[in-house]
Amino acid sequence: MVLSVENVTKSFAGADGATPVLRGVDLQMQAGETLALTGESGSGKSTLLHLVGGLDVVDSGVIRVNGQDITEMDDTARAALRRSEVGVVFQQFNLIPSLTVAANIAFQARLSGRHDPTQVAALAKALGLTPHLEKYPEAISGGQQQRVAIARTLAARPRLVLADEPTGNLDEATAAEVLDQMLALVTETGAALMVVTHSQAVADRMSRHVHLSQGRLA
């Protein structure tokens, strides 16, 4: 089991007290599985993804990644988890502005000690990034930036890939292309993939589909 989420709750402090966002979420994912997570805007999809990725902490409940309980982890351990166990692709601003595209792609792989230059080159080629390797993020388009983020995640070969509306900012054609490549590469590495999306087209490409509503999964 790559991911197991048990009865997770999370609320945020607002102007009028704490607003519950997740009210007891349960979810399991196996290796190789692909999952679409949908829900209204503001339903807590990103929040769940952040919790699973070790970017934020739960109020209650348990999350296990590769069998490790991450809700018990301290800052340092969660940082280590982010380095080597999960890969996250956000909606935007994924890249480190001071590093070149090549350095960005290799970054997480090098952090986790799984750097393989030939694989990086292959990924860059597959995602059409070869001509841009020496450029800085600011010099390439949004679609290309997303592809760099995907390449970076896959180069690190994490067991769990989390993507938060990775194609949300892209036009339809580019979006389809990026998604194709992501799925192909996930299949190749055998990772589990969770994609947050509000697009039915994207959801249809996944092996499983869950919907977040009222703080619970359906």
Added chain:
Amino acid sequence: MTLTVFTALLSHWRRNWLQFFALIAGLALATALWSGVQAINAEARASYDAAAATLGEGQFDQLVPRAGGTVPQDTYVALRRAGWQVSPILEGRLDADRGRVRVLGIDPLTAPGTMAPVAMNADADLGAFLEGELVFANAETADRLEGQIPQRILIDEGIAPGIAVTDIGAAQRLLEADGQLSRLTLARVQPMGLPPLSAVAPDLTRQPAQDAGANRLTDSFHLNLTAFGLLSFAVGIFIVHGTISLAFEQRRGMVRTLRALGVPLRTLVVLTIAELVVFAVLAGAVGVALGYVMASVLLPNVAATVQGLYGAQVAGTLQLRPEWWVSGMAIALGGTAIAAAGALWKIAHMSILESARPRAWSVASGSGATRLGAVALGLFGLGAGIAIWGQGLLLSFALLACVLIGAALILPLMLRSAVGLAERLSTTVIWQWFWADTRQQVPGLSLALMALLLATAANVGVSTMVSSFRVTFVDFLDQRLAPELFVQIEDEARSAEVETVLRNEAREVLPLLSVETEIAGVPSDLFGVRVGPTYRENWLFLDRSGDVWSQVADEDAVVVSEQLARRAGLWVGDPVRVAPDVTLPIAGIVADYGNPLGQAVMSETLFRSIYPDQIATQFGVRTEDPEALTRILLDDLGLPPAAVIDQARIKAFSLSVFERTFTITGALNVLTLGVAAFAILMSLLTLASLRVPQLAPVWALGMTRRDLGRLELLRSVILALLTTLLAIPLGLLLAWVLLAYVNVEAFGWQLPMYLFPGHYAVLSLFAIVAAAVAALWPAFRLSRTPPSSLLKVFANDR
């Protein structure tokens, strides 16, 4: 409309109070440093003038009785009536039970100098002094006088040991010298059309100012301190420039909107200027007040710096002079104008359709590192040109400016190169990212780092200058004040008698023969000296050939002063015609800080053969017991007290007090570094919001916030270290320009430069600590950034 627009412009500051604070504080600190240094300078100078007058030494000419004895008070009154600006002095010894005290009576109302000559403490007013109710002395002297005199004794550690200062009337009563005066001091500036002295006071002779050289050394010190004040101000201006550029950059959108809404460009520019003037006046006022506080805290030490020269006093209460307000406000306004010129120009020339998106400060100024570097090279070229061909004090300062501004401008390029090199050399991914990220931060921090560069360089330069000054001063005092006593007689007829007495009583007698003449076209004093152990052991040469004094004693060579050598274009080995028929080679060059005239020294025998009619009226005396010898001279020979100068005491006192100079230099060092640290803090805080998107991906990919905070701190320390490494050679260059160019232009002599690696190490450490302290809070804040703030970067919900 004007009000509406003005309110809109001002609203920016309400939303960005940190910027507002940085702007006001930067400008106020800059002004404070400037006016503080000015205040210290002015007060110290005034007090030095005053004390010199009080003690009858230094830069004032004196009227002394031609035939010895005392000056009748009537003569003084006659001179005052005739319009002569003279002030009476009565000196005499008072034999107290616990030792002898020299009583010095003065008249604070007529004494030359800008201030009352005696420290008027809060509990001692001028009235009481004039009534003759007060006597000032140091603790030890006061002890001797305790219970011996009717006056109240106030302790003042600034007064030379063994001296008690009081009003002239009180002195006359104490010394039982009614209606008598010892001498009169002449103010430097006298009214025009006065009757000649010989007509009003035929019995008095005018004795030119005696000056152990301390005076000119002090002037030089003041000049250098002023240069330091300007530098400190420049550091502040860098901060102001930074904040103004940033604020204006961020207000581009507002300016564009206002213009699109029909506000004329002229109105906008005028209002912006009005806004800046308001800020400058506000900050200037704060700055002058701050400078005043700073000066009054530091002043005891500054006073001590010049005090040593003859016991100058800085009044215990520092007056806030109108000049300081004027110069402080002027410099605040001028500095704002300099700092804002670029930003105003940009507003005036901004196209209405130009993107209003505020470019990050870093990006805006980042593209320019190479351009700035090019400007810097131009400035260095200009500086080199001035160094080679230029002349004059103004150009020396221009040279200084070229070097400093050039160095500041080239800093970003050098940092970028250094960091780039580190990036290429590092092998792990974290370090590669760290260096790449640091390179990206350089433009945003460059203004603050420039401020740090200037501050550290100024500190290195000034501490080199002051320390060199001290070494020189000590050597010079050792050399010129080596004889324990200095005897000066007015009556040539008594020369032989005095010399005989001296020869019997003293270890070594050094008659000083002199004529005023012209040597190699330079007005000079030609001295005949009796070469002996004192000269051999104490005189230091700037340059020499062989055994100088033996050559002089053999009448084979002369020694000349640096001024003479420089002005006549001569150096060691060159023959110089010192008298109509005498041409001798120069064997040694000596520093002479006391004299605008040139100086040449030959042996006594040669001098007497050329000028057989000259009679020695000045004698240096080496003795183990100056007190006993003084008594003999005064009591047995009946010389007036002013004729015998206790040089050993002057020297010891000067040296002990001069040591305290370092306190003030140290304090100023810390202050400028504080200002630079403030600049760094402000830059880091304004950059902090830009940092989050840059750091969020790194955090998401597996770095802890604590690590990021630590690296952030490390970055500041490394940048400060690199800046300091550049600042040390720059500071030395600065000191060299000050000592070798500015000083020569201003005073005609070069102050030798000494190196003090220990000081530099400490200063570098201070600079780095200052940067680290400044970076601590922003780094701490970063390490505490809530994850949700970092995650917000990646979200796309608007």
